[in-house]
Amino acid sequence: MAAWRGATTLGAALLPLWLTHRARLGKEDPARLGERRGAGADRPAGPLLWLHGASVGESQSALPLLEALAELRPDLHFLLTTGTLTAARLLEDRLPASLRPRVRHRFVPLDVPAHAARFLDGWRPDAAVLIESEIWPNLILAARARGVPLALVNARVSAGSARGWGRLPAVARRLFGAFGLVIAQTEEDAARLRALGAEGAQSWGNLKFAARPLPAPRAALRALREAIGGRPVLLAASTHPGEEAQVAAARAQLQERLPGLLTILAPRHPERGPALARELEEAAPGAVARRAAGDLPGPGTAFYVADTIGELGLLYRVAGVALIGGSLVPHGGQNPLEAARLGCPVLLGPHTDNFATIAARMVEEGAAERVADSGALAEAAAAVLTEPDRARSMTSAAARIAADAGALPERMAAAIEALLPEPAPAWDGIRAATATG
Structure with a gap:
């Protein structure tokens, strides 16, 4: 000492x-x-x-x-x-x-x-x-x-x-x-x-089991829901470098099955937003919008970069399914219960050491699904977004786990x-x- x-x-x-x-x-x-x-x-x-x-x-x-x-x-x-x-x-x-x-x-x-x-x-x-x-x-x-x-x-x-x-x-x-x-x-x-x-x-x-649901301002939520309309939404929340490319590859595989799909990417470090938007522009020219720039997703938006702070509560409420970031790359994963508490079905990559007990229990009890790569992410996202009973079963199981503590x-x-x-x-x-x- x-x-x-x-x-x-x-x-x-x-x-x-x-x-x-x-x-x-x-x-x-x-x-x-x-x-x-x-x-x-x-x-x-x-x-x-x-x-x-x-x-x-x-x-x-x-x-x-x-x-x-x-x-x-x-x-x-x-x-x-x-x-x-x-x-x-x-x-x-x-x-x-x-x-x-x-x-x-x-x-x-x-x-x-x-x-x-x-x-x-x-x-x-x-x-x-x-x-x-x-x-x-x-x-x-x-x-x-x-x-x-x-x-x-x-x-x-x-x-x-x-x-x-x-x-x-x-x-x-x-x-x-x-x-x-x-x-x-x-x-x-x-x-x-x-x-x-x-x-x-x-x-x-x-204690993370007992946290309150993440908030969302009513006006902002209403505006985002109106902008999205009835489109299916895949959210990649709190992503790290190396994950966004896999999400973009999954979206490419989903284009024929879900032609109206909106993919939202919320980087863990919002300052990466401008560079991430430029990368996505190469895959989808003219179809990328940035929230920090004041944009809302339009009918032609394929990728919506949510590079703001403290808005995951808003994003989980509009998403049909969410990949929890930090889990497709060896970072350890972010908290999956934040999504589950708001009724958003959860997908997890193989790297969930930061929340190992929570993640293992969610997968075991059907509250979350594991995906190993972009192909598995595309398959799981399509299943959840097109099978309402499957989505409801996942969110019900997650709600029980979140309520335990x-x-x-x-x-x-x-x-x-x-x-x-x-x-x-x-x-x-x-x-x-x-x-x-």
Whole structure:
């Protein structure tokens, strides 16, 4: 740990240049770079719980947990940190209005001892909850040194990561042993965490099962539905390089069977939109539209590039079937339940390591189908788009799976509350009155 502290302290001198470069690329908010150095504390009075979700998936899965905690403890305020600009923007869009007065958002400080100290001394959280797999040694050990109770929830650790930590057993025990509460996604994750030093790790399930349906503005949904009309729609959601070409090849195979097919491609990184549209133009000259350019699909649109942020809820609602991106190439796949929750049948490639348990169960219970390549994608998409009973069977099975973890946020909230200081007597009275009323 001394080596990590020393390396991060020495490297801190170069971090402002790195942050400025990221800001130029649109990956940081130039006006909020101080938060990455631990500045910008604005601690509210009363108990404060710090929750951290690094990226979009983690921060969105935190929302049902946040709502459960807010209901359980009316006196509690929240500090939410994220590591990406996209996660911050989506959090701002999707945070319930009733919770906004009780929530502060900040970008997580970089893992430098001075930054961690500035952040923790400014905010003074009463407890901290890290979501999934964010292990920052300086922040964790500084929080523990200050007596801040720590929880790691919805935790996951791959076999490869476990092997890596296992090469440093003393460091792993010190870090993972710092958490007083560890709740893993699967029993495999829990076993790996116990071996690394989180002795009490247990598995309760995945918070992503309990997430709310992705939103869609009514006006935007109405406009897109009117533009599409009665055409069948194949969506490739959150795609990565190498997948769009396979989707385009599948569409070419489907032209005769589904001549009116509209293919929507939503790249995981929207900044790829212009280049992707140019590539598709070679396959379908004059038949490509881009959402970020303000286009809606017209009657002659073959490919609609949805290169915007936070609109998957809109796209899943208009699609007849969706390929979940990151699964046709070895990236590990994105969350298939986001589509399933909105009644959109799901197709998965062979690479679903990021959601292995969810994906395996969906396939086993008929809630999703596997496709290995463009040919299999074309066959499966055609079957779902032309057989309504098949589509209904898939979405019904998916809805049952998504509903299984309905009580998980409340269960986690109760465990986290045990880490917090007792509520003031006035709040005890309010909670009792609420419970009896």
